[in-house]
Amino acid sequence: MSLADDSAKPGAGTLYKTIRQDIERRILTGEWPPGHRIPFEHEIMARYGCSRMTVNKALSELAQADLIERRRRAGTFVRRPQFLSAVLKIPDIRAEIGALGRAYGYELISTARRAANAADRERLGVKKPCKVAAIRCRHSADNVPFALEDRLIDLDAVPDAAKANFKIDPPGSWLLHHVPWTEAEHAISAIVADEAIAEGLDIAVGAPCLVIERHTWRQGQPLTAVRLVYPGEQHRLVARFRGSE
Amino acid sequence: MSLADDSAKPGAGTLYKTIRQDIERRILTGEWPPGHRIPFEHEIMARYGCSRMTVNKALSELAQADLIERRRRAGTFVRRPQFLSAVLKIPDIRAEIGALGRAYGYELISTARRAANAADRERLGVKKPCKVAAIRCRHSADNVPFALEDRLIDLDAVPDAAKANFKIDPPGSWLLHHVPWTEAEHAISAIVADEAIAEGLDIAVGAPCLVIERHTWRQGQPLTAVRLVYPGEQHRLVARFRGSE
């Protein structure tokens, strides 16, 4: 349209991305604070001299990323600051250690297959009787203990797990590559090492440990429950968050 | 129309959502495993009797959610299993306690304003001299200590913080509502309580504690660094992940 800024920034290449980034920038710098009403689609389309669908695509993506909220008839608004959230990536331990450039070691401590007792069912969150596999193992990096794992697998939900050989491959890696999941829940807490943990991790009794408990489901059906214990002062979980790439 | 399955599932309401969910279901159940090529857009549009733009909208959203990968000329493919990742929501502590239905208490322990010393600059990650605010405070729930907070704020980046009154409102809440941020990094670890922490949290020396260290930036500029210490056996961080709603 006529104005000098028509050239705009070619930093994006495509129009809708330019629009999206322009709006994102205004939100992130605080120029448009939370609650602020963003111009209507027809205003933006006039401003950039494009069609409504193009504006709509930019705004839809921002809405999908939870940066803005759209209300029919009312308009589009900058969302109140979300909870400070972060994507916590908890990779397969073998891959994690490999990524650190250290030698991965794995040791199966015990394995059992049994009909689920009350404690197993409670832990997995299943009501009906089922068979489970119970596995304990240890991961190490450069021959230094890295984490202890205590896992239950619902063999009715994951029958293939009965055939898998966990003497060589850790169950976490096997499951991640063979079993699709739809929901996962992590709980992170801190404990002090008791005698068994101290011995397993080669640390002092009373040393702090980080505990991650993870439950995984597929379509509401429990698959596995795992408890990982890390030496707390040596291990850190790091999560980084960027406001939509 | 014509085919029996045209009725499909009205569970979505709109066509593109139906398409999106149909594909999502096939991926999540493993019917279309990682690496599998999804039908071409023209095939899907024939299958549902709709226009290409509608199919494209469904696929674009799945691509934005990282469930599929699209390659020109080659087609659309189911992505390999991502890292087991979870969105860890770390809310403002006041809101967190309020959500638990408990009474929030806040106590300012100490506050200082000074030119940043070497340790401050190291911790914030700034190189140039600047002024900082250093705040220590305690959060409690139902009069039971909940967390200790030790925070640095870069006053050059957040000049308004100099005027804020942290005697009544916790700095985390104030920052969350007044300062837009673009990047955050969390590190989670476990420690045992030393004497100062034990006294502050009213727990025993040697008890396990969960530590969250958070750094926040705006456009690469450090804003604040905070260290939160929680009683480790009472507090759990919970993160739940669903495969795109």
Added chain:
DNA sequence: AGCGAGTTTATGTATAGACATATCACCCGT
């Protein structure tokens, strides 16, 4: 065989127009 140019193809972006739908704002009657 090896290599480069041209062709094909699936996705990527954009358009103008249409109808649907949720809601807010206003007006009107009680």
Added chain:
DNA sequence: ACGGGTGATATGTCTATACATAAACTCGCT
């Protein structure tokens, strides 16, 4: 004042079409 009906309006979905672009494939030349 209050409640209900009604119209205006911004977003939500969808279509049919067009051209751009990147990458894989084909083919022919050396």
